[in-house]
Amino acid sequence: MQFAGFTLRNNLFVAPMAGVTDRPFRQLCKKLGAGVAVSEMVTSNSLLYGSEKTQRRANHEGEVDPISVQIAGADPAMMAEAARHNADRGAQIIDINMGCPAKKVCNVMAGSALMQDEALVARILNAVVKAVPHTPVTLKFRTGWNQDNRNAPVIARIAEDCGIQAIAIHGRTRADQYRGDAEYDTIAHVKTLVRIPVIANGDITTPQKARQVLEYTGADGIMIGRAAQGRPWIFREIEHFLATGEVLPPPLVSEINQVCREHLTDLYAFYGDERGVKIARKHISWYTKGLVGSAAFRRTMNQIPDIPAQLAAVDEFFGRLAEADLRLSYETEPAQELAA
Incomplete structure (x- = not known):
């Protein structure tokens, strides 16, 4: 896939998730099949650039290209400076957060709260694009602020007019948070309105659902967030299914152990x-979810205070299951047909 000036291995994206998509997780997802992994959102407040948290979130050492950094804020000048700051430190794509529904973000009029003020959206996008003329800028947002105000089509047109090179849309409004089912009609409509790439996001949990969403929306790619937690191999499963129509078997428990251990290290x-x-x-909780005895194991594991004991507990848990060369099976609901 051609995306923001880069040739990607596929059209599969890792959604930015605070507290999850750190460098270790991004690298792992890319290794297991993702084409792009977007960073956790980085503040646009220059007073926090030197904080340990911000510096860690902006750490891309050894990361496979392209390096996409998401910035968050509500002030055009501060967002422009944040874009320059991160581009100077290795960001190859600047992504703007207008999709986060968290109260602490929306209460300062950042994240998805910005969708209430379309004029401010335009000022922010213009400022950021002009600030980094040699770095592509992308945008992630939701279908709207609430069910009565689904203005994603308007935001998409503004984005294209401002020079945004690609957009990702989560199929829920800010008011929906993560409740209910994602809807894809709005994404499909947006795709008919703009010429820039459109990435569909929300409730994509299986290879079959990935293909279904791509076909229904006409989107250029799909973005996966929560479904990759503890299951980073979902990207290779989707990549294989889209290319061949074949479903890969679930990973052996022994492989899950290996992937988990490398991730922990x-x-x-x-x-x-x-x-x-x-x-x-x-992460251990996510890796073990759905396996026999995992609930009791997690209660015990959460009390373990040091690395050697934590690794030993993980190896012992997976080792018991691996003796039977088991594969992990997920309990998922049958894919439902999307409403026409």
Whole structure:
């Protein structure tokens, strides 16, 4: 896929997720089949550029191209400066966050709250595009602020007019948060209105659903967030299915153990021992979800204080299941036909 000046291996994107899409997770998803992985959102407040949290989120050392950094804020000048700051430090794509529904983000009129003010949206997009003329800028947003105000088509036109090179749309409004089912009619409509690439996001959990959403919306690519937590191999599964029509078998438990262990090792190195152990707990929880005995294991694992004991517990848990050479099976609802 040609995207923002880059030739990608496919049209599969990792959605930016705060507290999840750090460098270790992005690298892992790219290794397992994702074409692009967008960073956690980085603040546009220059006073926080030097903070440990912001510097870690902007750490791309050794990351496979393209490096896409998402910035968040509500002030055009600050957003422009944030774009320049990150482009100077290795960002090859600047992504603008207008999709986050979190209260602490929306309460400062950032994230999806910006969709209420279309004039401000235009000022921000213009400022950022002009600030980094040699770096492509993309935009992620939702279908609207609420069910009565689905203005994604208007935002999409503004984005194209301002020089945004691609857009990603989550199939829910800000008011929906993550409740209910994502709807794809709005995304399909937007696709008919703009010439820039449109990426569909929301509730894409299987290879079959990925193909269904691509066909229904006409989107140029798909973006996956929560479905990749503890299941980063979903990208290779979708890539294989879209290319061949064949469904790959679920990974062996022994492979899950290996992927999980490598991920944990990278987390320890990235965050340091104490912080790494704490960050690792949520990923271990996701990797073990759905496996026999996982609930009891997670309760015990969350009390383990150090790296050697954490790794030993993970190996022991997966080792018991791997003796039978088991494959992980996910309980998923049958893919429903999308309403015409």
